[in-house]
Amino acid sequence: MNPIVDRSAPGVRITLLPDEQAEGGEPLDLGGRIIAFTFEDAERKADQVSIQLDNFDLSLFDREDLAGGAVLEVSWGYPGNMAPPRRVVVRKLKGFTTLTLEGRATSVLMDRESKTRAFENMSRADVARAVAEEHGYEGTLVDVEDTGEVLEVINQTGETDARFLRRLASREEFEFYVDDGGFHFHERRQSAAPTHVFTWYADPGRGDVLAVN
Structure with a gap:
């Protein structure tokens, strides 16, 4: 029997890495600013991530760790049941009081x-x-x-x-x-995750999270 997963608190984990091959890094402090998170797992192009951030005080514009070229490791799911981490390179940050951070898989460094x-x-x-x-x-x-x-x-x-x-x-x-x-x-290995788009919202009334396996 599969264990019961508490689906009341889905979340994302974001780590700032010194470079794309680093063994680890430091948690990226976003202080509850994440509004929405979307990850696209693509077979024939680089995977993509989009993170919407609350920039109500405009302070995120001064964050060097969100600038283009920063390398992040992202994972999502539930406590004790997170998806395998993926590494992405920040491509751009756009918006004003609501910012959208866009990144692509580190394979783009070969592009x-x-x-x-x-x-x-x-x-x-x-x-x-x-x-x-x-x-x-x-x-x-x-x-x-x-x-x-x-x-x-x-x-x-x-x-x-x-x-x-x-x-x-x-x-x-x-x-x-x-x-x-x-x-x-x-x-392509059968155990690999299928191509999908995963969306997580801070608002529990939105989103399409059912399970993360």
Whole structure:
């Protein structure tokens, strides 16, 4: 029998990280200002988060920890039953007395520069490992499934690393993403959470939270 979950107090947990590969960080103090939280888990593009904040005193405009480029780790759910944490990069903060913070998964850090180059006598998995290493992912932070076939040449032509890796992944019917566990390039796993949009509101009369498993 599944334990009964107290659904009276859903919430979010937000941590400010020094960088995208940090082992941990400090809780982001928002002092009850969160109005709404939306997380979009997308298969073929970077995951996105949107957080509405109460800026009644306009003080959030002075917060460097909410500025573009800040790295956050977010999780949501109920006490003792939280979703796996996801890491995002703050892209922008917009609004006035109500602010909306928008962020995208840390894989967007591989989406800044277009490159043209060739990888010779490598499998697609070998290329994924090489790109992961270029971005500082190694050891247990690299989860790459072997693809077997060695290709004479694999071209990256005017593509960012993220777009290139998504293209290689699609050729293998794999998925590519970066999360709190590191760099992933492998088949979609049945145990993985399905693509969804989760919305949490501070007002208990709103929202669509039924359970977090």
